[in-house]
Amino acid sequence: DAKTTQPNSMESNEEEPVHLPCNHSTISGTDYIHWYRQLPSQGPEYVIHGLTSNVNNRMASLAIAEDRKSSTLILHRATLRDAAVYYCIPLGGSQGNLIFGKGTKLSVKP
């Protein structure tokens, strides 16, 4: 499994963009990069995933470096509800399982 490095914590102001980085230098060529988040007292929830191209959905954008050794989850306008732990998870196409690291705890200030 590819190792990941994420900041332990980050702070943001409400309604400002947030860029959450993840280093995954040992990622293999077929690994997708998945992001999940866990709101307080809830189970994790899927945010977004991608392979090489940048991806957008209603929750966030995912920017993947050209060499795929890092990626950035972008929340375009942080809300108080976005305060959560964010996990970056490289995952191969043939794997069935999600392995969570420590993630980044995002705090959002009003």
Added chain:
Amino acid sequence: DAGVIQSPRHEVTEMGQEVTLRCKPISGHDYLFWYRQTMMRGLELLIYFNNNVPIDDSGMPEDRFSAKMPNASFSTLKIQPSEPRDSAVYFCASSPKGTGGLNTEAFFGQGTRLTVV
């Protein structure tokens, strides 16, 4: 669909007692996962099933833990006998076709908070 349903939401039991946690996955999902979360160890994958068959149970901490999936709509995680160090939040998740590659997101239940005293 109501999502992944876990029961009970909270369980308090005495050391040595048997504990059974239950999970109903989302209908039509082929994969089911059991996780445990503690402050010290974070989220740990215990076991996962594909089409009701256990695929990888290497995360099950010891023989006191067992998991079954008798049919596509129900799974149990049993701890017998329970110990205080088993206190944690246990999550069940399901996924349509596995979580790798194109497919996939995993949907998590609300969790069962287990306290063993």
